[in-house]
Amino acid sequence: MDRRTFLKAGAVTATATALSVSSLAPFVEAEENTDVEFDEVFDIIVVGSGLAGTTSAITAAEQGNKVLVVDKMNILGGTSLISGLNFSCVGSDEQKARGIKDSPELMAQDMRKVSEDYGDPELALTVATMTTRFYHFLKDRGVVFKEFKQLGGHSVARAVWAGGGAFVIRPLHDYAKKSLADRLTMRKRCRVDNIVFDNGRAVGIQVRENYYFNFDAPEKDDEQNQTGKIKYVGARKGIVFASGGYCRDKKLLGAEADILEETNSDANPGARSGTLQMLLSHGAQAVNLSLFRLAYPIPTEDLMWGMLVNPEGKRFVNEFGNRNTIGMTILKEKQKFDGKAPLLIYDQTGADNFHDKQRFQLSMDAKNGYQGTMYKFQSIKEVAKHFGYDPLVLQKAVADYNAALDSGVDKEFSKDFSQMNGAALKKAPFYAMPLTPKCTYTPGGVRINKAAQMLNSTTGEIFTGLFAAGEATGGVHGAMRLTACSVPDCGAFGLISGDNVSAMIPVELQVKKK
Amino acid sequence: MKKLLIVLGVLVIASIAFVYEGMNAKEQSKETAVNMPATTLPASKLTELQKDYPSKNDQHKKLGFDCVTCHGDFKDPKEVLPLQKEQCLTCHGDYKKVAKRTSFLDKKEVNPHDGFHHKDQLDCADCHREHKPSVNYCANCHDTKVWMKSTP
Incomplete structure (x- = not known):
């Protein structure tokens, strides 16, 4: 069964359970249905368990929400877990101790210098402005910074380093398990196949639980993987897509620029475009998909x-x-x-x-x-x-x-x-x-505004109830993401999406009677 | 015939329990109770399934494992999932014990059972396959041949 037929089958199931899933035609208005029944209902769903998703989920859970994090892979943590995670930060204790003068404007200016004028300067400034809060967010939740560095392209020394992604992700996940266990659930091997809309508002997702990523033929995973059991999960307040980039997706990279098919990548093997394509099918706007970042x-x-x-x-x-x-x-x-x-x-x-x-x-x-x-x-x-x-x-x-x-x-x-x-x-x-050269980062993705709300390409309006953060988004960095600027991006829009999805007025959703 | 099968079954279970005890004694772990799951599947069906999904693990074969030994009882083979680590560890002790076996790789922080990135998060079946050739999960991102031999 190819993906399209699967979606059709999914849509049939959806109709059978009285759900409105508009998976087939991108510009079809979501069917209105007030009798939506879900297998489970949370306040907030976060898609992706890397740095952006984890930050968003913790932020939302700390504000009292019941949060579900889903990740399609066999382990939690995404590409963040296996990355260096140098963190460009304005106003760290390390900077203060050395008397280094810095400002969000200066950091944003450094980011824009290598952007070749692609992307949205306002988003870069938003990232730089949020770094101090994110620095304390991480430190207060158990992350210890071991080194302070002056890195290439930065006009002052501002990078702090915890020793690698594991030393950032693990403390955060441990913290969530220890302090937020009653509100925050993290579920691996759970793939999002679709979004459920009600009255034009995103109110839930169609997932497959017990999804086994196809490591034997990863390039065909999005199209051919049929594992997992379909479930519908409701989100009273909204859904945050922190579903990562597509460094491993040679098909999309090659479609954007032929020679990119020759790159290597050691990003998360699941860094593909399935979720991005699903979002686009609902009218999300893709920006800067041709851009790439090479490293050795x-x-x-x-x-x-x-x-x-x-x-x-x-x-x-x-x-x-x-x-x-x-x-x-x-x-x-x-x-x-x-x-x-x-x-x-x-x-x-x-x-x-x-x-x-x-x-x-x-x-x-x-x-x-x-x-x-x-x-x-x-x-x-x-x-x-x-x-x-x-x-x-x-x-x-x-x-x-x-x-x-x-x-x-x-x-x-x-x-x-x-x-x-x-x-x-x-x-x-x-x-x-x-x-x-390795393709280590894809600066393109879905377009957001500075409130981390996802934008609709046909109407130019925001999607009510849909947020995005981290590498899944586009337009934050432009042509060449500056070294150590992915962490502040994940942090800024993780925090912002967490705050703003928490502030949504909840809709009432029914849980299917068993 | 039925009686004979039952007797054989009991013998097999007894011998497995015996071998486990031996394994455990050697590795000095606490005793592991092995519960052979009951199944409603007829023996003929199990034999047929074993032909369709043969094991590549000589040790397991020697112990006379059938589908339900690892997967538990099921009605439809389609609902059978790959094993999660907890299921394997009911016999193989705990993750720490497994990590100790490959601790000679600790020096370079590449012990696959206690690695720099994943610690004890990976499922055994991410590398060790029962029905297909095993793989090295680390090789998704690393040149692992320099570190270690192929996965058993």
């Missing part, structure tokens, strides 16, 4: 110490460039060679020059994500053997590169050799890895 297992700034060669043993790019230029060039090169990634090689001096040695070590330990492993070799011949190159071809490439370095001028790609600090391909041991 090792810092972009440390690519320059090495040489990049394609499968023919030829250089093709200035290794000392910006992340997206190098990334796009690599992706095009991969297309030329049937998806085979170019090779990045360092010598010992190059490895010693790394500004971020922790990430170099992570790569040596094979802990730097999918295809993020660096290997060590005693000779270029060994490198060639390991990666399937003709040794003579690779040795010639190395000799040419060294000769160019000795001459001081890169005639081919104008790399600034004066900055190399001795790095060449001369001093054994050598370090090498195939290099593919």
Whole structure:
């Protein structure tokens, strides 16, 4: 059964249980029905258990609401759980202790500098304005910040770090379990298939419980997965979609820009567009879906110490460039060679020059994500053997590169050799890895206003009862999300959606008699 | 014939209980009571289902497991779900014990049963499969071959 037929079947079931589900035609008005019967009813439903969803749910539960969090995956926490979660924050204790002057306006300005004018500046300012409150929200609920950092693109030092996503998500989930158990329920393996509307207002969702994500063929999960049992859950006040991005959805990425199909991703395997498509089918507005953020297992700034060669043993790019230029060039090169990634090689001096040695070590330990492993070799011949190159071809490439370095001028790609600090391909041991840019974040998604309300593309009005937060939304960051700005985004719109959904006047919903 | 089956059944249950006790003694965990779920499914149906859904786990096969041993009783095979960790752990002790077995991977924080990201949150069946070849869940995001061998 394909997705469409499934939805049809779902719609039939919906009619049978006297529900109004407008899943088939995007612009059909939701049928009005006051006799809606639900298997369960909560005040608020939050879709997604990552940082945005968790923040929204805790905020709403603390204001006395009965909240249900659903997540389709086998574990809770989403991509947040496996992310670094550096947090750009204005007004942290760390900033105060160092006497650093900062303001929301300055942070928003930094965010807009890399946005290439895509997206909505008002949303960026909203994010920056909410950081102080979010900082205390996290600290008061058990998150401990271990480090304070000055990160690239930020005009002042403002990033705090708890040690990784697990050190943010776990304390929050533990807190919810301990202090909000009577009001907050988190349910994994529960996928949202549709929204139930009543009098034009979103009043519930159609879910499948005991949903088993198809890890064997994840790219077909949205279309083909039939697991789970259909249930209807009501939301008296509203629904918050914090359902994440679509980094793993090669089909959508490829439709937006062909070469993006060549990217790797180590986001949550469930980071696909099923929920986004469902929201669009009801008229939600998609913005900035073509945008993407490329990253590498090792810092972009440390690519320059090495040489990049394609499968023919030829250089093709200035290794000392910006992340997206190098990334796009690599992706095009991969297309030329049937998806085979170019090779990045360092010598010992190059490895010693790394500004971020922790990430170099992570790569040596094979802990730097999918295809993020660096290997060590005693000779270029060994490198060639390991990666399937003709040794003579690779040795010639190395000799040419060294000769160019000795001459001081890169005639081919104008790399600034004066900055190399001795790095060449001369001093054994050598370090090498195939290099593919990862798509780590999708800045596009559903359009919201600064109150986290979802907007309707046909009417331009808000959807009553529908909110969105985090990577599921679009237009907050624009072209290149600034480092450490996803956490404040999840935090800001998590808090705002939590506040505003709590403030909704509840509708009365019936629970099905058993 | 029916009587013979019952006798055989009792023998199988007894021997499983015996083997469990042995396993548990070796691993020095507290005693685990093994309750073989009762089933309304006829033996012939169970045999048929075992042909359709064969086990790939030699240890389980040796112990003579049938569908209901792990899945509990059911009427329609379609309603049978993959196992959650709690179900596996009724025999395999607790998560900590399982994590201890792979504690040699702790040094690099890549113990799959006590990992950096997921701690004890994963279900056993996320990696260990009974009816299909096992997989490595960590490989969804990592080059796991450098850390460990294939999943049993």
